[in-house]
Amino acid sequence: MKDEKNMSVVKSPSVGGVGEAVYFIGIGGIGMSALARYFLSLGKKVSGYDRTKTPLTQELEESGINIHYEENVELIPKDVDVVVYTPAIPNDHKELAYYREHNYKVVKRSDVLQWITESSFNICVAGTHGKTTITTMIAHILRDSGYGCNAFLGGISANYGTNFWSSDRAVCVVEADEYDRSFLKLVPDVAVITAMDPDHLDIYGTPEEVENAFVQFSKRVKKDGCLVSKYGLSRADELNAKHHYTYSFVDAEADVYASNIKVENGAYKYNVKHKEWVLNDVVLHMGGLHNIENSIAAITVAKYLGIDDDKIKSAIASFKGVKRRFEFILRPVSSSFGGGQEGAVLIDDYAHHPEELKALITGVRSLFKDEKCTVVFQPHLYTRTRDLADEFAESLDIADEVILLPIYPARELPIDGVTSELILHKMKIDKKKVLTKEEMKEWVKEHQPKLLVMCGAGDIDALVEPVKEILQEKGV
Numbered sequence: 001m002k003d004e005k006n007m008s009v010v011k012s013p014s015v016g017g018v019g020e021a022v023y024f025i026g027i028g029g030i031g032m033s034a035l036a037r038y039f040l041s042l043g044k045k046v047s048g049y050d051r052t053k054t055p056l057t058q059e060l061e062e063s064g065i066n067i068h069y070e071e072n073v074e075l076i077p078k079d080v081d082v083v084v085y086t087p088a089i090p091n092d093h094k095e096l097a098y099y100r101e102h103n104y105k106v107v108k109r110s111d112v113l114q115w116i117t118e119s120s121f122n123i124c125v126a127g128t129h130g131k132t133t134i135t136t137m138i139a140h141i142l143r144d145s146g147y148g149c150n151a152f153l154g155g156i157s158a159n160y161g162t163n164f165w166s167s168d169r170a171v172c173v174v175e176a177d178e179y180d181r182s183f184l185k186l187v188p189d190v191a192v193i194t195a196m197d198p199d200h201l202d203i204y205g206t207p208e209e210v211e212n213a214f215v216q217f218s219k220r221v222k223k224d225g226c227l228v229s230k231y232g233l234s235r236a237d238e239l240n241a242k243h244h245y246t247y248s249f250v251d252a253e254a255d256v257y258a259s260n261i262k263v264e265n266g267a268y269k270y271n272v273k274h275k276e277w278v279l280n281d282v283v284l285h286m287g288g289l290h291n292i293e294n295s296i297a298a299i300t301v302a303k304y305l306g307i308d309d310d311k312i313k314s315a316i317a318s319f320k321g322v323k324r325r326f327e328f329i330l331r332p333v334s335s336s337f338g339g340g341q342e343g344a345v346l347i348d349d350y351a352h353h354p355e356e357l358k359a360l361i362t363g364v365r366s367l368f369k370d371e372k373c374t375v376v377f378q379p380h381l382y383t384r385t386r387d388l389a390d391e392f393a394e395s396l397d398i399a400d401e402v403i404l405l406p407i408y409p410a411r412e413l414p415i416d417g418v419t420s421e422l423i424l425h426k427m428k429i430d431k432k433k434v435l436t437k438e439e440m441k442e443w444v445k446e447h448q449p450k451l452l453v454m455c456g457a458g459d460i461d462a463l464v465e466p467v468k469e470i471l472q473e474k475g476v
Helices: 030-041 055-062 094-101 109-117 131-144 179-185 207-218 289-304 309-318 354-367 382-396 420-424 437-447 460-474
Strands: 021-025 045-049 066-068 082-085 106-108 121-126 150-157 162-165 171-175 190-193 226-230 243-247 256-264 267-274 277-284 327-330 345-349 374-377 401-404 432-434 451-455
Touching: 021 030, 021 094, 030 045, 030 055, 030 109, 030 150, 030 162, 055 066, 082 094, 082 109, 094 106, 106 109, 109 150, 109 171, 109 179, 121 131, 131 150, 131 171, 131 190, 131 289, 131 309, 179 207, 190 207, 190 289, 226 289, 243 256, 243 289, 256 289, 267 289, 277 289, 277 309, 289 309, 289 354, 327 460, 345 354, 345 460, 354 382, 354 451, 374 382, 382 420, 401 420, 420 432, 437 460, 451 460
Parallel strands: 021 045, 021 082, 045 066, 082 106, 121 171, 121 190, 150 171, 190 226, 226 243, 345 451, 374 401, 374 451, 401 432
Antiparallel strands: 150 162, 256 267, 267 277, 327 345
């Protein structure tokens, strides 16, 4: 483990050759908005386009960024130095086509992250699930402890209400996105790999190619760098670094794991064990047993960086989580998570992969052992639904009752025969149905569930507040 005192402190990373004006196509995306905020913090002129006005784009506008919501070349600035786009933008997008045809410097989001991180010490968190929470935890520990970092997050930190913050220290904590192989442009000093499960098969084609990409990512760790990987990953023998630590929830075969887990006063309390050290009485105020495991990965990174034990524990105890990651919209009234709560419990989560759903529902059950668990899930992408329908059904069967919303298409066109019913017919539990958004809200009014979990990566989050109001009106 490193001695934090020996880590050099230098100025924050800079991006050479960008110029003074940057335009973002798809500025409302979580990763794009973090970069927009970064350039704004450098004093650049930032503007952008997005298809839909959201609370996030409104925040960007309030910070001084000019955004329009119509795909129209008459509205775009012509005096920009760099145009940044997300892979979710189609190639025939009018604004993207205009900039390309007129020979502007047009780059992907991943290219910009590569520029930013070329001059910094980089902590890059990758994995098909869990990476947003772990990235945010690490960044919070570094900020809360006074270590300092620039954070580029894939979610909104509940502690700070943002997905980006800057620091005078040239340390970057980056969520490393495997979509479109973007993370292979990063060069980590410290890398985390949480999972290599099949996902984005529209890009990779096969599960083996997904794994190949993660193996390549591990090989991008710098010569004297550190890799922290989930214990038991397939092809683990191909994941190598000078310093390599495996982590697990409770498997003592891993290098770092949790022991003596308790639920006390509405929080998890546990020890984190390594053969060379023990961190006793860690307290986490975030639901879900999988988040204990996430904290172990973050703590392992912090220990490697030489951060003081008490500062690590204080940061974990003050960590409020990430918006839409096991986020309590309505909390139990009682002082303890488990059992006997009064009033409805409403949990919102971004889970959109079968393993994420499994972790989410299992975590909910660990906290509310005696309550009926109702899950509302919106599948995200036709290809993911088609490729992983069996796995989705298996994970959703852990719940007592499931409502499926229609598939959220995002960047995709419909695929014949691929609907939410594909998952429904593979599920084994009796209480299951597919409803429209309006039908789902009416169902909540009628049935008044005591424990409701809403999850998905599409626009289901827009339904959370209306459902909350329904449950409060009913006095559930």
